[in-house]
Amino acid sequence: MSGEILFLAHRIPFPADRGDKIRSSRILAALGALAPVHVGTFAENAVDLASKRELAAHSASHCLVRRSKSLALAGLEALGSGHPVSIPAFASARLHRWVAKTLRERPISAIFVFSSQMAQYIPHDFPGRVVMDFVDVDSAKFEEYALTARQPLRTLYRREARLLAKWERDVHRRASVSLLVTVEEAALFSRRLDLAQVRDAKVAVMGNGIDADSFDPANVGSAQIIGADEGPHIVFVGQMDYPPNVSAAVRFATRILPLIAADMRGARFHVVGRAPTAAVRALDGRDGCTVHGEVADVRPWLAAADLVIAPLIIARGIQNKVLEAMAMARPVLVSPQAATGIAGCDGIHFAIADSDDEFATRAIALLRSPEERTRIGQAARDFVIAHHGWTEALAQLPRLVGIASSEARDAA
The missing domain is CATH 3.40.50.2000 (Glycogen Phosphorylase B;)
Incomplete structure (x- = not known):
């Protein structure tokens, strides 16, 4: 030794x-x-x-x-x-x-x-x-x-x-x-x-x-946990007292979700993660937004999402939350900052949007196309297995x- x-x-x-x-x-x-x-x-x-x-x-x-x-x-x-x-x-x-x-x-x-x-x-x-x-x-x-x-x-x-x-x-x-x-x-x-x-x-x-065996949609129950609303359902997962996550959740709920809801009235935004700050808790019940706080297991929430988002304005390093959603074969819409460090391709392994208008436009396009979401989600999981073990x-x-x-x- x-x-x-x-x-x-x-x-x-x-x-x-x-x-x-x-x-x-x-x-x-x-x-x-x-x-x-x-x-x-x-x-x-x-x-x-x-x-x-x-x-x-x-x-x-x-x-x-x-x-x-x-x-x-x-x-x-x-x-x-x-x-x-x-x-x-x-x-x-x-x-x-x-x-x-x-x-x-x-x-x-x-x-x-x-x-x-x-x-x-x-x-x-x-x-x-x-x-x-x-x-x-x-x-x-x-x-x-x-x-x-x-x-x-x-x-x-x-x-x-x-x-x-x-x-x-x-x-x-x-x-x-x-x-x-x-x-x-x-x-x-x-x-x-x-x-x-x-x-x-x-x-x-x-x-x-990423542990692709743990974050495998085949191993996660399909029980409906998001609720009875028809949706579509958009999910953001993160530590909700971390300032970049707080600003991302507030940005999406107050600036991007209204643009989506104007085209898709049933759109629902779910914030999932421990220790939500007062600014995050204030979003609960606002125009289709629900703040769930800490949950025992984020995987069922990812599995139930029609779209997972990461609209971070400030992001350092690689975002585990993005890799986890990709491993769960979910379509992920991210900011350029949140995509940093993941060598996937826009439109193939995830979707990238920068401005609020672009975020809303790409979200609506994905939410209106189940086939595109399935294609991107499967490509995302394949990418994570191949490159992020x-x-x-x-x-x-x-x-x-x-x-x-x-x-x-x-x-x-």
Whole structure:
């Protein structure tokens, strides 16, 4: 064996029910097949804490810290330290002590860091490999938030973007390799580095996958869960306290759905996802819109949809929600931003629309053509199976952490 692995993640990978957790849980499982893995991570709520047993089953040892610091307190600490708010928000003396103890007592040869705020736990004198999975460029996301935010949020977002960009550059210098989820994110990340670092060979792409067996319409019940209304039924799935998802849902309900309803009076819009904000909840009951909130399983909702949409204006990385809908053989109508990182073709594997009018026009055309929806849906599933399996996505992990496949421990 070449040693053991320390895995640091800003959220416990379980339950794997949102985009970042799906990715981190898959990476953790793949690393566990190579060597003993020690996991340091945070829990945000009771559901996370209840997943401690699953975390233990996937790790040789672990430290799970309940993250309870408010953003206001983290912001005050950030002002005093000159750090982006993300750093004190995920600072824990207990986790620092556990990392130091683990590195002292275990033969750790590689540290895999999931999300840049966890890089604060990497010792400066660690001699092994450091794999930094940025996933996407967080600083660019805050720059985009600042473009549409009002004061004082605009100033706060600009500060976070500026300081996160510096943090990302510093962390990259420390890492053996920096991972981004798409070619586009990797190119953006490289452009934002210091000039001496542009085209740095240490920047690599490791994409996301999808479990096409789990997201298989043949394995999902056909019970009608959307309701008795004739429809057509349009579905948006996502974490509904995530600002890009909130703005996408509000955009569709208030600006695009009325254009569709003017041509198709029975059109219904369903927002599915946990923790809807007040802005999202306010859409419930508005002109054919229903906000369902958290559901036990999104697959029946996808299966029941005549059309799945992702009208995101701000989107970083690859959208798992789009891959899941495609795997379910559903026709998906996306913005150009939401299509980034998925090498499918417009009109073949999904449909792309930009302006509100274009979104409405393409939605109406698809909703009026069951044959076209079936054709695109089947092509979408075939594409996901061929290009977005997790085995292929994570094939480079042994090389990244410096453990040859021939050295990997028996996964059993």
